[in-house]
Amino acid sequence: MTDLERELAGRMARVQEEVAETARNCGRNPGDVTIVAVSKIHPAESIRALHASGQVDFGENYVQEALGKQETLADLDLRWHFIGGLQSNKAKFVAGQFALVHSVDSLKLAKMLDKKASELGVVQDILVQVNIAHEEQKSGIYEDNLFEMAEEVAGLENLHLVGLMTMPPFFDEPERARPVFARLRELRDSLEPRLDMKLPHLSMGMTGDFVPAVEEGATLVRIGTRIFGPRPYKK
Numbered sequence: 001m002t003d004l005e006r007e008l009a010g011r012m013a014r015v016q017e018e019v020a021e022t023a024r025n026c027g028r029n030p031g032d033v034t035i036v037a038v039s040k041i042h043p044a045e046s047i048r049a050l051h052a053s054g055q056v057d058f059g060e061n062y063v064q065e066a067l068g069k070q071e072t073l074a075d076l077d078l079r080w081h082f083i084g085g086l087q088s089n090k091a092k093f094v095a096g097q098f099a100l101v102h103s104v105d106s107l108k109l110a111k112m113l114d115k116k117a118s119e120l121g122v123v124q125d126i127l128v129q130v131n132i133a134h135e136e137q138k139s140g141i142y143e144d145n146l147f148e149m150a151e152e153v154a155g156l157e158n159l160h161l162v163g164l165m166t167m168p169p170f171f172d173e174p175e176r177a178r179p180v181f182a183r184l185r186e187l188r189d190s191l192e193p194r195l196d197m198k199l200p201h202l203s204m205g206m207t208g209d210f211v212p213a214v215e216e217g218a219t220l221v222r223i224g225t226r227i228f229g230p231r232p233y234k235k
């Protein structure tokens, strides 16, 4: 075991234990919460080192960076998550390359992903990203437009809508993010009967706020800094 493998395995084990304990304390099954290790800006070698301890779910934000790492790590069996802002003109590089795209925030983007997925003959799993706090600088659809968009997305043949994702405003106190997480769950619960389909996944919670997110029903938590340490500056 290298020093890096040992360090990352130790950090990962502590995060897993905290997530599991939070789940158990609120009556949830720890197995229902997947930790996505957010590796953006960290080198491929960090992913390889963490994978050595059994982690397979990794989250990336930038298309070129992610595709480069996928190539470098093609010998590993990884589940890649695309979690970053995505312009529709880059959708063609993303469809079929990621197990789950968390950040679908417009019908235009959904249609581009669907088109490419159709060309590839695959069905792409996606989440719709909701901007609950109406922050202008953040991506995500406003909840007023969610039902209409989700209905159209659900009708696209090569996309499979499996849930919702959100990113709360930055709060220094994690409890303040709780109402945002609770709202995402409510939106999911009200969408399911209206669309007549199951939306099993809620992607919410990061390093600073995964505890309330798990308590409010997260099935995917996206954790970077707690696992990999501070991110190097992006070149």
Ligand SMILES: *Cc1c(COP(=O)(O)O)cnc(C)c1O
Binding pocket: 038, 040, 061, 083, 084, 167, 206, 207, 208, 222, 223, 224, 225, 226
């Ligand atoms: C960077 C990022 C994360 C991880 O953030 P940390 O605070 O480092 O855990 C999670 N989700 C998204 C969408 C991100 O961009």
